[in-house]
Amino acid sequence: MRIGILGFGKIAREALYPAILNVGHxxxxIGSAAGVKPDGFQGEVFSDYSDVITSGLIDAVYIALPNHLHYPxxxxxxxxxxxxxCEKPLGLSAAEVSSLSVVAETQRSFLMEALMVAHHPQWQWIRQHISTDEPLHLSVQFHYDNRDPLNIRxxxxxxxxxxxxxxxxALWVAHWLGARTLTGATGCQWIEQGVDARTSGRLLFDEHLELQFDVSxxxxRFQQVIIHSQKHCWVIPRPFNPSANTTxxxxxxxxxxREHQFEAMQYERMIEAFSTSIDRQSKTDLTxxxxxxxxxxxxxHQFEERIVK
Known part of the structure; x- marks a missing residue:
């Protein structure tokens, strides 16, 4: 399959580009406003992203642009x-994601959100071994330090x-483990220069699931997921961007x-799942x-805002 890439930042350059080649595509x-391309690249580079789509050179496209460009x-x-x-999030709001779902169904085109964590075997194992019939408490932390005012984040x-x-x-973890109906939301957003530099809170779901999360x-740099049931606890020390070997x-x-170890590359698995869905003419499912x-x-809209000066 011939794939075009829109945006050639760190994720596309270091993760997706090699993953695409590794699985045989x-x-x-490449669409890059700055003309960035990998060494030895033999394809075409376009400064206008739309030109990649209309070039006739691609069978599918991977979108790794800043968030505000994902929807258009x-x-x-x-x-x-x-x-x-398309990289997460598909849109800046639920309205944009719903609009994409309607357009994909109308056009009979396939659209998939690039949440690579769903394709790592550690999460497949978690889903198979944790009963969602009993109350679950989830604690999710994901932190990094980025203070560059020019960075898109x-x-x-x-x-x-x-x-x-x-x-x-954090929200994906809750959904993966059975959360469907949100019944309560409390928390705080620390706003710095117009964006939430940190968001922390507690969400309650009708499916006897509670999520406490802190993202900053x-x-x-730190990440961890802890899952508690009545009698057991599971600790995932590298839940979101694990190395080839994780525990x-x-x-x-x-x-x-028990200590469980996994070996897999989630990006390759995601590309394979995307390719298989296209081959099978699968319908878009953005539920x-x-x-x-x-x-x-x-x-x-509901979390308290605190302005950081």
Whole structure:
């Protein structure tokens, strides 16, 4: 399959570009406003993203642009009949995600959100071994330190902020483990230069699931998920961007009972899932993306705001 890439930043350059090649596909066109391309690249480079879509050089497109461009460029590709793999979040709001779902269905084009964590075997194992029939308490932390005012994550006009960049992972964990109906939301957003530099809160779901989360762009790099049931606890020390080898600790009343190790590359698995869906002419299903976007909207509108000066 010939794949075009829109935006050639760190994720596209270091993760997706090699993953595409590793599973046997080719990158034939890159859209880069700055003209960035990998060494030895033999395809075409376009400064206008739309030109990649209309070039006739691609069978599908991976979109890794700033958040505010995800919706318009995904829509542009879908309407041109090009299957789309778009980085999270698909849109800046639930309304944008719902609109993409309608357009994809109308155009009979395939659209998939690039939440690579769903394709790592540690999360497949978690879903198989944790019963969602009993109450679950989830604790999710995801932090990094980025204070560059020019970085897209720190600019409101490009859809920056911790909620959209990494908060979606906390919400995804809840959805992965069975959350569907949000019944309560309390928390705080620390606003710096127009974006939430940190968001922390508690969400309650009708499915006997509670999520406590803290995501920040102003703390030392750290990530962790802890899942508690009545009798067990699972600790995932590298839940969202694990290395090739990662570990889950399963604990009971006597301490660590089992240690599970996994080897896999989630980006390659995601590309394979995307390719398989296209080959099978699968229909677009954005149910999870729409729910997560709705919960994210609730956080934006209901959490307290504190202005950081």
């Amino acid at each position: 080719s990158v034939t066109a 460029m995904s829509r542009c590709a879908i309407e041109a009949g090009i299957p789309v793999l 720190n600019r409101p006009e490009t859809g920056g902020g911790a909620r959209l960049d990494i908060g979606c992972y 762009m102003r703390r030392a 889950i600790w399963a604990m009971g009343s006597e301490g660590i009972e 999870a993306s729409q729910r997560i976007a709705q919960w994210s909207d609730t956080i934006k």
